[in-house]
Amino acid sequence: MLRRALLAAGGFGLAAPLVAQPAAAQTTVTLTHPLPAASHYGVGAVAFKEAVERLSNGRYRVTIQRNDNEREAIEATQIGTQEFTITSTGPVGNFVPETLVLDIPFLFRDYAHARAVLDGPIGQELLAKFPARGLIGVVWMENGFRNLTNSRREVTTPADVRGLKVRTMENPVHMRAFSTLGALPTPMAFSELVPALQQGTVDGQENPIPVIVSNNLNQVQKYLSLTRHVYSPAIMIGNPAFWNGLNAADKAIFQQAAAAAAKTNRDKVTSDEQTGVEELRRRGMTVQTTVDTAAFQAALAPAFQAYAQQFDPALIERIRKFGQ
Ligand code: EAX
Numbered sequence: 001m002l003r004r005a006l007l008a009a010g011g012f013g014l015a016a017p018l019v020a021q022p023a024a025a026q027t028t029v030t031l032t033h034p035l036p037a038a039s040h041y042g043v044g045a046v047a048f049k050e051a052v053e054r055l056s057n058g059r060y061r062v063t064i065q066r067n068d069n070e071r072e073a074i075e076a077t078q079i080g081t082q083e084f085t086i087t088s089t090g091p092v093g094n095f096v097p098e099t100l101v102l103d104i105p106f107l108f109r110d111y112a113h114a115r116a117v118l119d120g121p122i123g124q125e126l127l128a129k130f131p132a133r134g135l136i137g138v139v140w141m142e143n144g145f146r147n148l149t150n151s152r153r154e155v156t157t158p159a160d161v162r163g164l165k166v167r168t169m170e171n172p173v174h175m176r177a178f179s180t181l182g183a184l185p186t187p188m189a190f191s192e193l194v195p196a197l198q199q200g201t202v203d204g205q206e207n208p209i210p211v212i213v214s215n216n217l218n219q220v221q222k223y224l225s226l227t228r229h230v231y232s233p234a235i236m237i238g239n240p241a242f243w244n245g246l247n248a249a250d251k252a253i254f255q256q257a258a259a260a261a262a263k264t265n266r267d268k269v270t271s272d273e274q275t276g277v278e279e280l281r282r283r284g285m286t287v288q289t290t291v292d293t294a295a296f297q298a299a300l301a302p303a304f305q306a307y308a309q310q311f312d313p314a315l316i317e318r319i320r321k322f323g324q
Helices: 002-008 040-055 070-079 097-103 111-119 121-127 172-180 190-199 209-214 240-244 248-282 293-299 301-310 313-321
Strands: 027-033 060-066 084-088 136-150 165-168 184-187 204-208 223-238 286-288
Touching (some): 040 136, 040 209, 070 223, 097 121, 097 172, 097 223, 097 313, 111 121, 111 136, 111 223, 111 248, 121 136, 121 313, 136 240, 136 248, 172 223, 172 301, 190 204, 204 209, 204 223, 209 248, 223 240, 223 248, 223 293, 293 301
Parallel strands (some): 027 060, 165 184, 165 204, 223 286
Antiparallel strands (some): 136 204
């Protein structure tokens, strides 16, 4: 009636609805990660945001925030103060112990091997362990092969590591490796790393080239040794209440967006691996490329024996042999 009256009064030449259509409901989700926006995690986060917003026609918006304490971010995702986080597996073992097997030194031959394992049945079996721990393992992403940096001396053999105070992630598998080498592993969140290096609380740390480059660790570390002693997976973790509340179509959108994040993230790692060492040399780091990997693997024999007690040796063998 009102519409006809107004039209008769010539109030509206167009058959425009008189009552504003309710805007499509929009849900904002928060994703955090610990690194700079231009890092291999940051570009993955943006790819995720763009895909979610495009595929949902704006029904979902993604807010990206930085939190460089990965354990805190996982806890926040678990209790629902945020919906997603991207993190290395460093602290994940404190929530989903089964993932610690991935952190064993020298387990993966190269990037192709690691990506095939994570995207294949073994990686999917591990993601299936997350819901029982109050988390959703959405998709495997990538941090990269970790290398040792320090400010005391060049490191090419295990003997050079002896006595170094090395910051490690809060990861018992990594800590055992460095104590087996005679170093003094000092676990702390990434958020505490640079101050600890600046104050000399620790002599060194270990991280993939993409992390060393994107955080300018060359400003607080002199020597880089290309040890590649551990492949460090990353993972996108989701909040179960949010994830399980999605209908099938929306869940498919988030899964497609997570796959886009992983591809962009891995492509950035590949690119950083091609250019990062030269960039760090240019920034003044002294780089040891000829590291005695066989000597490091031999020196870690006691740690490998302990890992074979802690994890299923058959699983370790499955991972080592995958794709051969
Ligand atoms: O996930 O804590 C670390 O050394 C991690 O490699 C870093 O936060 C990126």
